[in-house]
Amino acid sequence: MxxxxxxxxxxxxxxxxxxxxxxxxxxxxxxxxxxxxxxxxxxxxxxxxxxxxxxxxxxxxxxxxxxxxxxxxxxxxxxxxxxxxxxxxxxxxxxxxxxxxxxxxxxxxxxxxxxxxxxxxxxxxxxxxxxxxxxxxxxxxxxxxxxxxxxxxxxxxxxxxxxxxxxxxxxxxxxxxxxxxxxxxxxxxxxxxxxxxxxxxxxxxxxxxxxxxxCVYMDEAEELELLMRKFPAFEGQLVHKLVEFANDTRAKAMDVAADLTIPVSTRTLLRCLWLAESYGISGITFAAQSLDILRPALEPTYLFRLDDVERAVAEKVLDSMMPNQVRLPA
Ligand SMILES: Nc1ncnc2c1ncn2[C@@H]1O[C@H](COP(=O)(O)OP(=O)(O)O)[C@@H](O)[C@H]1O
Ligand SMILES: [Mg+2]
Known part of the structure; x- marks a missing residue:
């Protein structure tokens, strides 16, 4: 060409x-x-x-x-x-x-x-x-x-x-x-x-x-790859859970019946991990905990933007993100 x-x-x-x-x-x-x-x-x-x-x-x-x-x-x-x-x-x-x-x-x-x-x-x-x-x-x-x-x-x-x-x-x-x-x-x-x-x-x-x-949001595998390349100090399982959380919010934002209209964007994910890294969260392993360990970074980059109703939905999704449900990428 x-x-x-x-x-x-x-x-x-x-x-x-x-x-x-x-x-x-x-x-x-x-x-x-x-x-x-x-x-x-x-x-x-x-x-x-x-x-x-x-x-x-x-x-x-x-x-x-x-x-x-x-x-x-x-x-x-x-x-x-x-x-x-x-x-x-x-x-x-x-x-x-x-x-x-x-x-x-x-x-x-x-x-x-x-x-x-x-x-x-x-x-x-x-x-x-x-x-x-x-x-x-x-x-x-x-x-x-x-x-x-x-x-x-x-x-x-x-x-x-x-x-x-x-x-x-x-x-x-x-x-x-x-x-x-x-x-x-x-x-x-x-x-x-x-x-x-x-x-x-x-x-x-x-x-x-x-x-x-x-231009839709990246699929799970692509986004995980991007985040791991940018933030290699984080444990893969933790980042994968975060990407799953983002995808859940995106699905809910598309669903008119769900009470969540603000999805976690790629931009938000990048900012969240940047903040988590600055807070020294990156070294922590995910194994025995929920996605809650990222909360100090997730609050100012995403959760604060939600009203009470939307926040309750997001919190419920967060609660469900337990380590035993980790699905590793194929
Ligand atoms: N495919 C991608 N690869 C790497 N980074 C990406 C990709 N898509 C988005 N980003 C990053 O996500 C952030 C938001 O992207 P941006 O182009 O500003 O989104 P939009 O214009 O759709 O609001 C930027 O920091 C950008 O570098
Ligand atoms: Mg733009």
Whole structure:
């Protein structure tokens, strides 16, 4: 596979399987650019999933630019932002990111005219820079904004040039320019009641201009592997129990009949073990105890966020996490 930038002599072909630590035949290669100052910093122990890499490779590396943008959706802390950053880190792609919210306007992306020393000057926004220079523009939490504020992106998503109204400049899209957005819902609003008042239903015409990549929480074995790689001082059985606890909260959060709407995310797990390690809990063996030994780290990273009803459910799950129920991964 060739990158758009393949005329650049500095691009090297590298094995896709090796880059993403996945079982992909060696002859499948991809163009890798030398990192620029805008290329995200690489996290070596990032866990890539085959389905994600397949779609991301098509989106970023196909010889013809994609018809539209990429919409990454999934629950919080599941790796939406980081999978894009880490993909770009591996391929040396320059990435600019910004966060979207209820107050965001298209001008935040295109740029603003400011008055300085009695004169007005136009400061281009991240969209203009990305389109001109062939950067990846990542807009996080797109479903936190007002749908009507995004219609100004329709033309760009269709591959059209951007006209900057303030200056009348016409910006042609660089062939390497890509637009990626992340959101908790796939644009349909909050169906499960987890994001009440924050996630908004998006305009179907906007959504029609994207290819969708779902980012679910890692499966048990993948998550255990990640946590053990990051926190090797912990006993495997203990971490495995913690992952089981997280999965139980995730199942309950998906179940409208259960009184728990806040799941333990991958981000929460990483923070919990980080805190446990700082508290010196890592050396303790799990054998004769329950998951309760992690409580000093679990309270401030997760349990404090729950109201009384939700907490009672989480406590019940915690109580059931006894060592005799440990299932070792196959
Ligand atoms: N597949 C993964 N491999 C390694 N770390 C991960 C993975 N997915 C998520 N993480 C870590 O979990 C945390 C949350 O990820 P993030 O991308 O910010 O989630 P989201 O954007 O979905 O809220 C980050 O610290 C990230 O590095
Ligand atoms: Mg994110």
């Amino acid at each position: 060739n990158m758009q930038v393949s005329f650049d002599a500095t691009v090297t072909e590298q094995s896709l399987g090796e880059l993403f630590n996945l079982p992909i035949p060696e002859e499948v290669t991809v163009g890798v650019m030398p990192p620029s100052p805008l290329t995200p910093r690489r996290i070596d122990d990032f866990v890539f999933r085959m389905e994600q890499v397949k779609l991301l490779t098509a989106f970023f590396c196909s010889p013809t630019p994609p018809l539209g943008g990429l919409f990454v959706h999934g629950p919080f802390g599941s790796g939406k932002t980081s999978v894009i950053e880490q993909f770009c880190a591996r391929l040396g792609l320059p990435l600019v990111s910004c966060d979207w919210n209820y107050e965001s306007e298209i001008e935040d992306l295109i740029g603003t005219r400011d008055i300085a020393f009695g004169d007005t000057a136009f400061t281009p926004g991240p969209l203009v820079e990305a389109m001109k220079n062939g950067h990846v523009l990542l807009i996080n939490e797109i479903d936190r904004g007002r749908p009507s504020n995004l219609t100004g992106l329709h033309g760009i998503l269709d591959g059209a040039p951007l006209t900057i109204r303030a200056t009348n400049e016409i910006v042609q899209p660089h062939p390497d320019f890509r637009l990626v957005v992340t959101a908790n819902s796939a644009g349909s609003g909050d169906r499960g009641g987890q994001y009440t008042g924050s996630v908004r239903k998006q305009d179907p015409a906007f959504l029609d201009r994207f290819v969708f990549l779902e």
